[in-house]
Amino acid sequence: MALYLLFLLCVLSAATFSFSSGAGTAATSPTSSPATAPAPKPPPSTPISSAALDPKQLSALESLNIPTSKNPCSPPPRSGGAPPTATCDSSRPFRHLVSLTLTNCSDDVALSLTALKSLSTLTSLSFIDCPISPIRFPPELSSNLRSFTCISSLKKLTGVWLSRLHNATDLTVSRVSITASGPWVILSGMKFLHSVTLSQANLSGVLPKHWQPNLTYVDLSGNNLKGKIPASLTRLENLAHLNLSSNSLNDTIPSSIGDLSALQNLSLAKNSLSGSIPESLAALPALTHLDLSSNQLNESIPNFIRDMKKLKYLNLAGNNFRGVLPFNSTFIKGLEVFKVGDNSNLCYNRTTLGSKVKLGIAPCDKHGLPMSPPPAKDSSSSDDSSDSSDYDDYGNSEGKKKHHSGPNKVVLGVAIGLASIVFLIVFLVCLAKCCK
Ligand SMILES: *[C@@H]1O[C@H](CO)[C@@H](O)[C@H](O)[C@H]1NC(C)=O
Ligand SMILES: *[C@@H]1O[C@H](CO)[C@@H](O)[C@H](O)[C@H]1NC(C)=O
Ligand SMILES: *[C@@H]1O[C@H](CO)[C@@H](O)[C@H](O)[C@H]1NC(C)=O
Numbered sequence: 001m002a003l004y005l006l007f008l009l010c011v012l013s014a015a016t017f018s019f020s021s022g023a024g025t026a027a028t029s030p031t032s033s034p035a036t037a038p039a040p041k042p043p044p045s046t047p048i049s050s051a052a053l054d055p056k057q058l059s060a061l062e063s064l065n066i067p068t069s070k071n072p073c074s075p076p077p078r079s080g081g082a083p084p085t086a087t088c089d090s091s092r093p094f095r096h097l098v099s100l101t102l103t104n105c106s107d108d109v110a111l112s113l114t115a116l117k118s119l120s121t122l123t124s125l126s127f128i129d130c131p132i133s134p135i136r137f138p139p140e141l142s143s144n145l146r147s148f149t150c151i152s153s154l155k156k157l158t159g160v161w162l163s164r165l166h167n168a169t170d171l172t173v174s175r176v177s178i179t180a181s182g183p184w185v186i187l188s189g190m191k192f193l194h195s196v197t198l199s200q201a202n203l204s205g206v207l208p209k210h211w212q213p214n215l216t217y218v219d220l221s222g223n224n225l226k227g228k229i230p231a232s233l234t235r236l237e238n239l240a241h242l243n244l245s246s247n248s249l250n251d252t253i254p255s256s257i258g259d260l261s262a263l264q265n266l267s268l269a270k271n272s273l274s275g276s277i278p279e280s281l282a283a284l285p286a287l288t289h290l291d292l293s294s295n296q297l298n299e300s301i302p303n304f305i306r307d308m309k310k311l312k313y314l315n316l317a318g319n320n321f322r323g324v325l326p327f328n329s330t331f332i333k334g335l336e337v338f339k340v341g342d343n344s345n346l347c348y349n350r351t352t353l354g355s356k357v358k359l360g361i362a363p364c365d366k367h368g369l370p371m372s373p374p375p376a377k378d379s380s381s382s383d384d385s386s387d388s389s390d391y392d393d394y395g396n397s398e399g400k401k402k403h404h405s406g407p408n409k410v411v412l413g414v415a416i417g418l419a420s421i422v423f424l425i426v427f428l429v430c431l432a433k434c435c436k
């Protein structure tokens with residue numbers, strides 16, 4: 001009988017051992033299999049058109065230090081998914097350049113009028129990390145360009161220089177100093193503009209009174225813009241993205257902001273805006289990203305925000321909001337980012353949110369006023385309100401599951417490994433006893 005029991009134990013442990021070791025290899029295999037799998041070969045680069053590039057354009061590219069040993073119209077596929085340097089049309093007898101991106105230019109590259117003249121077929125031109133000196137573009141090129149991008153390039157630009165790109169639909173200038181009396185100098189003549197970014201450009205002046213009605217994307221963040229947000233800006237019914245953060249805008253948020261019915265992203269952060277969050281904002285069904293942080297907004301936080309179903313990012317930190325935070329835990333857990341810290345007159349209801357929350361604000365007393373002194377634990381997190389972990393310790397970790405899946409896998413792996421070793425020992429002991 002005892003022998004029979006021992007035999008059963010041996011079989012059982014052997015079975016468990018093989019199961020657990022199987023699970024162990026299954027857990028490690030996803031990391032090893034992609035490494036052993038052969039990398040898919042890039043498809044052979046077949047020319048779309050057999051015609052060669054216009055020789056004039058070829059020498060213009062050479063003058064810009066762009067290697068032309070291979071056909072520039074079909075650049076080799078680069079690793080990291082970098083965009084191609086150039087694209088061409090399929091005209092004959094010679095193809096012509098349609099778009100060109102200059103990246104990481106060396107110091108000895110210089111733009112010449114001759115080269116740019118022969119490149120007038122371009123409708124898209126980008127300079128990225130090309131600190132070369134700008135020159136006046138030939139009128140043919142200026143008129144032809146639909147898309148112009150300049151990021152950390154061309155040293156310094158003027159509003160007048162940019163305004164010559166009057167047929168542009170997409171204009172992006174970032175991390176380049178722009179000298180102009182205001183954005184209107186650049187934008188007022190651009191009748192076809194759809195998307196504009198003039199950011200971190202030390203641009204001064206006030207926001208324009210007139211805007212191209214078809215604008216969908218406006219980013220004027222990181223400049224020296226002053227004055228109020230004009231109501232005319234809220235008449236852009238196709239606007240999906242508005243970023244005016246890090247300027248010196250003051251006065252109140254226009255009450256007509258709710259007219260921007262296509263708006264998805266709104267950042268007015270780091271300005272000097274005061275007053276309340278306008279009620280009309282409740283009418284923006286597509287709003288997913290709302291950043292009003294670091295202003296002087298001073299009324300209570302409106303209830304309607306908790307009914308904005310698409311909202312994923314909400315930052316109201318660093319203002320002067322007052323009263324009771326109108327959100328419950330369901331609402332907060334549904335957001336990817338939620339920040340309200342550094343609002344000294346704002347408090348949260350301990351009955352609805354529990355006492356374990358780390359929101360960077362104090363709990364309310366029975367009159368709906370911040371308890372004083374606020375618990376040290378709560379006020380300490382107002383300093384790091386810039387990281388997204390404001391509500392990490394919030395209740396159970398239901399909404400944060402994905403953040404823990406990595407460590408959990410490791411723990412599971414270690415546990416399976418240990419179990420395997422224990423079973424192996426038991427198995428060996430059993431084997432030794434069985435075979436005695
Ligand atoms: C440009 O240079 C930087 C660093 O020097 C490098 O990381 C980047 O990949 C380069 N970009 C291109 C498109 O060559
Ligand atoms: C660009 O603007 C000019 C006016 O300066 C206009 O005549 C021309 O049709 C536009 N160019 C193109 C290619 O649409
Ligand atoms: C604005 O867009 C509409 C519809 O896409 C188009 O008909 C109209 O011509 C555009 N207006 C301008 C000034 O580009």
Ligand SMILES: *[C@@H]1O[C@H](CO)[C@@H](O)[C@H](O)[C@H]1NC(C)=O
Binds near residue numbers: 202
């Ligand atoms: C930014 O603009 C101001 C004037 O508005 C000027 O005094 C300052 O030198 C500019 N800074 C840079 C880095 O261009």
Ligand SMILES: *[C@@H]1O[C@H](CO)[C@@H](O)[C@H](O)[C@H]1NC(C)=O
Binds near residue numbers: 199221222243246265
């Ligand atoms: C707005 O611009 C700032 C600075 O340029 C940037 O950090 C922020 O992510 C932008 N916001 C959105 C919603 O794109």
Ligand SMILES: *[C@@H]1O[C@H](CO)[C@@H](O)[C@H](O)[C@H]1NC(C)=O
Binds near residue numbers: 217
């Ligand atoms: C909103 O901003 C996010 C982050 O900056 C960006 O990924 C997204 O494309 C933006 N949406 C629109 C409509 O511009």
Ligand SMILES: *[C@@H]1O[C@H](CO)[C@@H](O)[C@H](O)[C@H]1NC(C)=O
Binds near residue numbers: 274275298299
């Ligand atoms: C908010 O600020 C404005 C202007 O700074 C002021 O007129 C108003 O009384 C303030 N409201 C509250 C509730 O403090």
Ligand SMILES: *[C@@H]1O[C@H](CO)[C@@H](O)[C@H](O)[C@H]1NC(C)=O
Binds near residue numbers: 330331
């Ligand atoms: C939280 O508030 C929403 C409405 O804003 C409500 O539908 C939901 O039932 C509330 N959840 C809890 C747990 O009170």
Ligand SMILES: *[C@@H]1O[C@H](CO)[C@@H](O)[C@H](O)[C@H]1NC(C)=O
Binds near residue numbers: 364365
């Ligand atoms: C907190 O919430 C409870 C339950 O919803 C409510 O009875 C109480 O009045 C609230 N306290 C404050 C200060 O708003």
